Each structure stands twice: as structure tokens, then as C-alpha cells.
Amino acid sequence: MEPVPSALRSRLATQVARPARSVTIALATAGAIGFALLTTLVGAASGAPLDFLVLDLAMGLTFIVTGVVAWVRRPEVLTGPLLLLCGVLNFVGSYGPTDRPVLSTLGYAFQGYYDVVLAVLVLALPGRLPQGRSRSVAIALLAAFLVRSLSRLFLQDGPTMYPELCGACPSNPFVIATTPAAFETIEALSSALIAVLCLLVAAICLQRLLMARPLARRVLWPILVAGIAVMCVAALDAAETAAYTATGRLLLDVPEAWSGLVSWAFFGMRLLVPIGILVGSLRLRMSGGPLVALAVGLGRVPSPVRLESALGAALGDPAVRLIRRDPEGDGWLTADGRPTTEPTEDLEHGVTMLEHDGRPLAAIVHDPVLREDPALVGSVMAVLRLAVENERLDAALRSQLEEVRASRARLVQAGEDERRRLERDLHDGAQQRLVSVSLALQQARQTAETEGSPVLRDRLATATDELQAAIGELRELARGIHPALLEHEGLPAAVTGLARRSNLPVEVRVDVSRRLPRSVESAAYFTVAECLTNAARHARADRAMVRIVDEGERLVIDIEDDGVGGADPSRGSGLRGLADRLGALDGRLEVQSALAGGTRVRAEIPIP
Amino acid sequence: MTEPAAAPVPGTPPILRVVVADDSVVIRQGVVRILSEAGMLVVGEARTADELLAMVQDEHPDLAVVDIRMPPGGNAGLLAALDIRASGGGTRVLVLSQYLEPEYALRLLDGGAGGVGYLLKDRLGEPFELADAARRVATGGSAIDPSVVDELVRARRADDRVSRLTDREREILALVAEGRSNRSIAALLGLSPKTVEGAIGVIFSKLGLEEDERDNRRVLAVLAYLDGRGT
Numbered sequence: 001m002e003p004v005p006s007a008l009r010s011r012l013a014t015q016v017a018r019p020a021r022s023v024t025i026a027l028a029t030a031g032a033i034g035f036a037l038l039t040t041l042v043g044a045a046s047g048a049p050l051d052f053l054v055l056d057l058a059m060g061l062t063f064i065v066t067g068v069v070a071w072v073r074r075p076e077v078l079t080g081p082l083l084l085l086c087g088v089l090n091f092v093g094s095y096g097p098t099d100r101p102v103l104s105t106l107g108y109a110f111q112g113y114y115d116v117v118l119a120v121l122v123l124a125l126p127g128r129l130p131q132g133r134s135r136s137v138a139i140a141l142l143a144a145f146l147v148r149s150l151s152r153l154f155l156q157d158g159p160t161m162y163p164e165l166c167g168a169c170p171s172n173p174f175v176i177a178t179t180p181a182a183f184e185t186i187e188a189l190s191s192a193l194i195a196v197l198c199l200l201v202a203a204i205c206l207q208r209l210l211m212a213r214p215l216a217r218r219v220l221w222p223i224l225v226a227g228i229a230v231m232c233v234a235a236l237d238a239a240e241t242a243a244y245t246a247t248g249r250l251l252l253d254v255p256e257a258w259s260g261l262v263s264w265a266f267f268g269m270r271l272l273v274p275i276g277i278l279v280g281s282l283r284l285r286m287s288g289g290p291l292v293a294l295a296v297g298l299g300r301v302p303s304p305v306r307l308e309s310a311l312g313a314a315l316g317d318p319a320v321r322l323i324r325r326d327p328e329g330d331g332w333l334t335a336d337g338r339p340t341t342e343p344t345e346d347l348e349h350g351v352t353m354l355e356h357d358g359r360p361l362a363a364i365v366h367d368p369v370l371r372e373d374p375a376l377v378g379s380v381m382a383v384l385r386l387a388v389e390n391e392r393l394d395a396a397l398r399s400q401l402e403e404v405r406a407s408r409a410r411l412v413q414a415g416e417d418e419r420r421r422l423e424r425d426l427h428d429g430a431q432q433r434l435v436s437v438s439l440a441l442q443q444a445r446q447t448a449e450t451e452g453s454p455v456l457r458d459r460l461a462t463a464t465d466e467l468q469a470a471i472g473e474l475r476e477l478a479r480g481i482h483p484a485l486l487e488h489e490g491l492p493a494a495v496t497g498l499a500r501r502s503n504l505p506v507e508v509r510v511d512v513s514r515r516l517p518r519s520v521e522s523a524a525y526f527t528v529a530e531c532l533t534n535a536a537r538h539a540r541a542d543r544a545m546v547r548i549v550d551e552g553e554r555l556v557i558d559i560e561d562d563g564v565g566g567a568d569p570s571r572g573s574g575l576r577g578l579a580d581r582l583g584a585l586d587g588r589l590e591v592q593s594a595l596a597g598g599t600r601v602r603a604e605i606p607i608p
Numbered sequence: 609m610t611e612p613a614a615a616p617v618p619g620t621p622p623i624l625r626v627v628v629a630d631d632s633v634v635i636r637q638g639v640v641r642i643l644s645e646a647g648m649l650v651v652g653e654a655r656t657a658d659e660l661l662a663m664v665q666d667e668h669p670d671l672a673v674v675d676i677r678m679p680p681g682g683n684a685g686l687l688a689a690l691d692i693r694a695s696g697g698g699t700r701v702l703v704l705s706q707y708l709e710p711e712y713a714l715r716l717l718d719g720g721a722g723g724v725g726y727l728l729k730d731r732l733g734e735p736f737e738l739a740d741a742a743r744r745v746a747t748g749g750s751a752i753d754p755s756v757v758d759e760l761v762r763a764r765r766a767d768d769r770v771s772r773l774t775d776r777e778r779e780i781l782a783l784v785a786e787g788r789s790n791r792s793i794a795a796l797l798g799l800s801p802k803t804v805e806g807a808i809g810v811i812f813s814k815l816g817l818e819e820d821e822r823d824n825r826r827v828l829a830v831l832a833y834l835d836g837r838g839t
Contacts, residue, residue, distance in 0.1 A: 429676065431706050432632050438733030439638035446645075447737060471730050475708055485709045488683040493711040500710065500763040503801045507766060543766060 010076060021075050025068065028081070032064045032088050037095050038089040045222075046098040055096050055264060059271065063087030063114075066274035074374060082121050083274055089114040101173045104528040109152040115194075116142050117235040118273050119201045122227030134204055147457050148190035155183040184245050191242035198235035202228045213319065216369045226276030233269045260477070284497075304335040307387055311364060313453050314380050321365040326397075332363075352377055354385055411521075412584040416482075416522055423482035426474065434471050438464060483525060493520050495528050495546060503536040504561070505543045512550040520605050523581055524548060524557050527589075527603045531559040539563025539599055550607075557603040567593035567601075578603075623647065624746045627663050629685065630675035630704070639673055639704070640733060646739035648746075657684040664699050666694050670699055671746035676705040676712065678711035693719050702745045704729050708800060710756050714835055717750070721787070721831075722824035725751030750787030752825045757785040760834035769815050770834075777811050780804065783809075785830045 071080020095107025121487035123134040154176040205227040243251045308322040322335045323343050343351045343363045350368035354361050378560050441464045448457040486494035492510040500508035535541045541563030549556045571574035579589040586603035626648045630636040640650045651667050654660035656679040678685040689701040700723035713726035725745040731737035741751035781795045794801040813820045820826045
């Protein structure tokens with residue numbers, strides 16, 4: 001079987017993964033809601049009060065719904081599943097006050113676990129499992145909860161939690177040993193530990209809030225503040241349990257009439273976490289405002305440094321770094337062109353890659369909190385892709401132009417070499433042979449003379465005249481193809497020769513005291529030749545002026561006449577060809593030729 | 609010591625010793641034949657510029673007849689001719705060329721007229737032109753090809769005093785520029801030397817040139833005027 005290319009393979013993986021993930025989310029949601037309904041039905045059947053059932057269901061469903069929304073929006077992080085789990089765990093506790101022994105005991109034993117999950121959620125932001133110190137705190141919290149659950153499950157018989165609800169609460173079917181002293185000690189200590197650990201989580205949140213970089217603070221503060229509040233409430237809950245178990249009294253002396261409301265309010269505060277998450281991601285979304293400015297402000301091809309700061313502005317994170325693939329090698333470059341290593345993700349940095357045909361082109365290194373808004377990052381990456389593609393195309397176009405320019409120069413050079421070769425062949429071949437023939441004719445004429453044959457002599461003289469005309473014409477042809485004088489004596493002599501052969505009086509000034517590259521001399525020579533021919537032939541000029549100045553980096557040729565004007569390089573093939581020829585040398589031709597105003601031509605040729 | 613084979617006969621001009629340089633065998637042999645038939649002694653034949661220079665050094669000929677374009681390439685013949693003139697060894701040079709370019713002739717004359725010539729190879733078809741030019745140059749005169757002079761005379765000038773000359777005067781001017789003497793001009797045009805001398809006076813004054821009896825000086829003056837470089 002053919003191996004599947006890796007890019008295709010990853011695309012296939014994405015396509016396969018998507019439906020599987022949707023199914024997972026759908027099943028989890030259905031399960032959670034089913035559990036919620038079941039719990040409510042069981043509660044109703046056990047005679048739980050209506051307000052309890054409604055509020056409990058509302059709490060649980062709020063977690064479940066926010067969890068599903070978060071899960072769908074960002075399937076790759078744990079926020080969604082964790083929120084969903086909070087909803088489910090809420091309903092576990094709801095079995096505590098029922099009249100079924102097993103369910104009631106389990107519900108009581110495993111009540112309150114959503115606080116563990118909420119702690120993980122606020123510690124995990126943005127979106128991943130807690131690391132380091134946070135991780136230890138989360139594990140300790142879970143352990144404290146588990147110890148308390150085991151104690152409640154096996155060491156306690158009878159209702160201690162809901163004395164007012166459970167006049168006839170069922171006895172514990174799991175009890176191993178009824179040792180109230182041990183149970184109470186464990187209950188009080190573990191609850192106290194839970195309270196301390198929750199306060200620790202709150203402290204970590206506070207620290208993160210204070211130390212966050214501007215972007216992270218702006219995005220995270222709603223979640224962190226919610227985390228601090230919720231963890232304080234959770235700590236208070238646990239502290240009350242510890243105090244009540246140890247002393248039989250509550251810490252907060254709430255009037256009887258308010259106690260139900262207060263406990264519901266404390267419970268309801270847990271919803272601050274999903275609300276904080278929602279608000280945080282909205283704030284992130286709003287920071288994408290400068291995105292349009294980014295797209296518009298990119299100009300044609302922005303420098304990487306400008307691009308980097310534009311990206312930072314669009315993402316609201318001035319610390320954003322743009323890392324590019326080195327176009328001439330395998331390495332990576334920073335925006336200002338220094339070599340760097342391939343960017344990798346860590347606690348402090350998120351990396352988003354820009355790929356083309358499965359190969360990385362560029363990457364942005366940004367605050368990891370930006371992962372909370374993949375849509376914003378996606379839009380910015382789309383703009384970045386445009387910019388990078390634009391630069392790539394621009395570079396490709398430039399190199400193609402350079403190639404065309406070089407090939408045009410080569411063509412002109414090849415033409416010139418060919419003309420030089422042709423002139424040399426004519427000179428050494430045909431012209432030389434005709435001279436030999438004229439020598440032979442001369443000898444024949446002498447013979448005819450000495451042998452007294454005047455008719456033959458005269459005929460030979462006629463032939464000699466014809467031959468000399470042919471030699472003359474061939475000489476003109478050779479000079480037109482390639483002037484040997486230019487090659488041998490340089491530009492001043494050759495241009496003076498041109499001027500002398502012109503039908504116009506031509507004033508010549510050539511300020512060139514060195515030999516220039518052949519291509520430059522040749523282009524200058526043919527420019528003067530073409531313009532003088534035009535002046536004499538078409539412009540009906542009385543005089544002309546040629547000035548050539550060697551300016552070091554370029555040769556400037558001015559040719560003026562006092563003729564009728566009207567020369568147009570876009571029409572006459574002579575000037576057009578001249579412009580092409582000069583263009584091949586990166587030179588340019590400027591023609592001013594108003595009607596009746598004479599013609600002024602300026603040619604500039606760079607001297608390589 | 610017996611009588612030398614080529615001892616000069618008293619009263620007759622000495623036999624001119626010549627070297628001929630051209631990379632084409634046919635043309636070289638043709639030139640050698642024409643010069644020999646004209647009574648000159650060809651003492652050497654060269655195919656390259658270097659051979660020519662070595663030969664001139666060894667033989668000290670009266671005249672070197674040099675093809676302008678020779679190995680190793682370009683206008684090596686012209687450069688060799690300039691070398692020979694600059695060396696002051698007394699050898700005169702007549703350059704043969706395919707190029708109807710006054711620039712070459714003027715460059716040859718830069719070191720002063722006299723003992724120098726520039727002739728188109730077209731002249732090899734004429735019976736006496738080469739021999740005549742060779743003799744003039746070898747004896748210290750100048751010989752500029754009529755076509756080259758013609759190009760100079762015909763050139764248009766902003767301040768064109770040449771157009772004020774009569775046809776005959778222009779004819780005489782051209783012959784002066786070719787390096788011919790009054791006697792030679794008179795013979796060519798069927799005039800008396802006195803008439804030619806008078807005509808030349810008129811021409812020089814019309815052109816605003818100072819008259820100079822010495823042929824070589826006036827060749828320079830006329831060519832410089834025609835070239836537009838001086839008055």
C-alpha cells in the first residue's frame with residue numbers, strides 16, 4: 001500500500017476525530033442531563049421540598065450547559081468536560097437527603113466534590129491540567145476529600161449531616177465500625193484541611209492575578225476573581241463542617257430564618273466560575289478589534305519587524321514574537337533576522353504555526369492565554385498567512401524579473417558577440433578575398449599591358465572598378481554590423497567618425513577618458529548613430545549636437561537637433577529598439593520631441 | 609672586396625629596403641610583387657605584429673608596409689606601426705587597411721607628418737598607387753588614401769569654409785591632404801607648378817590657414833583643419 005503523505009494523514013485524522021468528538025460530547029451531555037433528571041425524580045419521590053429540587057436542578061444544569069458550550073467551542077481543552085463534571089457532581093450530593101440507604105450514604109459521603117473540580121478549573125486556566133505547586137495543592141485537596149468520604153462511608157452510622165431533614169434517615173449500609181470519636185476526629189481534621197487547601201487555591205489565584213502580564217490579566221481576571229471568591233466560600237463551608245463536628249456549633253451565627261438562603265447563596269456562588277470563564281473569553285474576543293487595522297495596515301510587503309508589532313497590537317499582546325523559517329536554510333529567524341531555535345510551547349509561551357503544503361513557514365509565540373480564543377488567533381493567522389504569502393510571491397516575482405532582466409541582457413550580449421564575429425568573418429574572409437582578386441586583376445592588367453592588348457586591359461580596368469565598388473559596399477556593410485573603430489579606438493573616435501559621416505554638421509563633445517565595457521560603448525554608439533540618422537533623414541534638421549559624459553557610475557548621452565520634432569519612441573521602430581537595447585542594460589531613454597521644437601534625446605546607461 | 613651586388617649607381621636614388629607585414633599570404637605576396645616590380649628590395653615578410661617589430665629591429669629597413677589588423681588581434685598592426693614610428697629607428701611606415709576611417713590615419717599622423725602613410729587595400733588593384741605611396745613615404749613624405757581624404761573634405765561643418773572653395777581648389781586641397789607635392793599635383797592635374805602654388809595660396813587664405821612651404825607641415829595643417837581640430 002502506498003504510504004499516506006503526512007499532511008494528508010493529519011487532515012484525515014482531523015476529519016475522523018471531529019465526528020468522534022461530537023459523539024463524545026453528545027453522549028456526555030445526554031448522560032449528565034439524564035442523571036440530573038433522575039436525581040430530581042428520586043428527590044421528588046423522597047419528598048424533597050420543591051424549592052430545593054428547582055434550585056438544585058438549576059444549579060446543576062447551569063454547570064452542564066456552560067460545560068457543553070465550552071466543550072463545543074474549545075474541544076481541545078479541559079474546561080468544558082470539567083464544568084460538565086461539576087454539574088454531575090452537584091447531583092451526587094443531592095442524594096444525601098433521600099430516604100434510600102445506599103444512595104443517601106453515597107450522596108452524603110461524596111458530597112461537595114465539585115469544589116475539587118472547581119479548584120482544578122481555576123488552577124488549570126488557561127485550559128490545561130495544573131502544573132507544579134498548583135498540581136500538588138489540587139492532589140492534596142482531592143486526597144482530603146477522599147479521606148473524609150471514606151470516613152463518612154465506613155465509620156459513621158446515622159445522619160449527622162442533615163439532622164433537620166432526617167428524622168428518619170436510613171442507617172448506613174456500608175458501615176464497618178461505629179466509632180464516633182474516630183469519625184468525628186477525621187471529619188473535623190479533613191474538613192479543616194479542605195478549608196486550608198481551598199484558601200491556598202484562592203491565594204494562588206490572587207498571586208496569579210497580581211503577577212499576570214497585561215493581556216493575561218485582562219482576560220483572566222474574571223476567572224481568577226471568581227476562583228478566589230468560590231474557594232473562599234468552599235473554605236468557609238469546610239470550616240463550618242469542621243467547627244460543627246468538633247464543637248457542635250457553627251462559626252457564622254446566621255439567624256434561623258436566613259440560614260437556608262445563606263447556604264443557597266454560598267452554593268450559588270460556585271456559578272461565578274463558569275460566568276468568569278465566559279466573561280474572560282468575551283474580553284479576549286473584544287481585544288481582536290485591531291485585526292482589521294492589521295489587515296489594512298500591512299501595506300504591500302511589510303518588514304517582519306513591522307508585521308510582528310502589528311500582530312502584537314491585533315492580539316493585544318505586545319510580547320508576541322514572530323519567528324520565520326530561514327528562506328535559505330533549515331533554521332529559524334527572529335523578526336529582525338537573528339537565528340533562533342524552533343519555537344516550542346511551555347508554561348509561559350503558546351506557539352501557533354503557519355504552514356504551507358505541510359511545511360512550517362512561520363510561527364507566532366504568544367501568551368498561552370490566547371488559546372482561549374482560537375477564533376481570534378485563527379483570524380490573525382489568516383492575515384499573517386496573507387502577509388507571508390504576499391512576501392513569498394513578491395520574492396518569487398522579483399527573482400523572476402531578475403531572471404528575465406538577466407536573460408534580456410544575455411540576449412543583447414549574444415547579439416553583440418554575434419555581430420562582432422560576423423564583422424570579423426567578413427573582414428578576414430570576403431573582404432580579404434576581394435582584395436586578393438583585385439591583386440590578381442592588377443597583375444592581369446599589367447600582363448595585358450606588356451602583351452599589348454589594350455581591349456583586355458580596359459575590360460580588366462572596368463572589372464577592377466566594379467570590384468572596388470563591391471569592396472566599398474562590403475566595407476559599409478561590415479561597419480554597420482559592428483564598427484571596428486569603436487572596438488579599437490573607443491567611443492570618442494567612433495562617435496567623431498559617426499558625426500563626420502552624417503549629412504548634418506554635428507558638434508561633438510565626448511568626455512570619456514577611459515575604455516568602458518563593450519556593451520556600454522556599443523549601446524552608446526548605436527544610440528548616437530540612430531539619433532543622427534533620424535535627425536538627418538526625418539527631422540530635416542540643419543545641425544545637431546552630441547554630448548557624452550562619463551559620470552563614473554553611468555554614461556549620459558545627449559543628442560539634440562533643430563529639426564521638426566515629432567519623434568515618438570512608441571511608434572518608430574528605431575527608437576523603440578534603442579529603448580529596448582538600453583533597457584537590457586538597465587539604462588533608459590528619454591525623448592523630448594515637441595512638434596517644431598527640435599528633438600532632444602537623453603540616454604543613460606549604468607556602467608557596471 | 610669585389611663590387612657589391614646592389615651598389616647604388618651614382619646619380620640614381622638608392623634602392624629602398626622594405627619589409628612587408630600581413631597575415632594573408634596572398635595579399636603579402638601581391639604586395640611584395642608590386643613593390644619588387646617597382647624596384648624596391650623586400651628584405652623580409654612578417655605575419656604577425658611581433659615578427660614585424662623583430663624584423664624592423666634586425667633589418668632597419670627604409671619602409672615597413674603593415675596590415676592594420678594582424679595577429680595577435682585587434683588593431684595590432686596599427687600599434688606596431690606607431691611603435692616603429694615612436695622608436696625613432698628611421699623606418700617609415702605605410703599602413704594598409706580595410707577601414708575607411710580617418711581616425712586611424714589621423715592617429716598615425718599624431719607623431720608628425722612625414723614618413724607615414726595610410727592606404728586602403730582597394731589601391732592594390734591599381735597598378736601604381738601602392739608603389740607610388742610606398743616611395744613617397746619611404747623618402748620622408750606622407751600618403752593618405754584619397755577616399756579617406758575625401759571623407760574628411762566632404763564632412764559637413766558648422767563653419768564651413770571648404771564650401772567657399774571652387775571645385776578645382778577643393779581638388780587641389782584634397783591632393784595636398786593626401787601628401788602630394790606641388791609638382792606631383794601639377795602633373796596629376798595637368799597644370800603648371802606655378803599655377804598650383806598660386807591656387808594653394810588662395811586656398812590657405814580662404815581657410816584661414818598659415819602657409820607653410822614644407823609639404824609635411826601643410827599636410828598636417830590641412831588635415832587638422834579638415835578634422836575640425838584646429839585652424
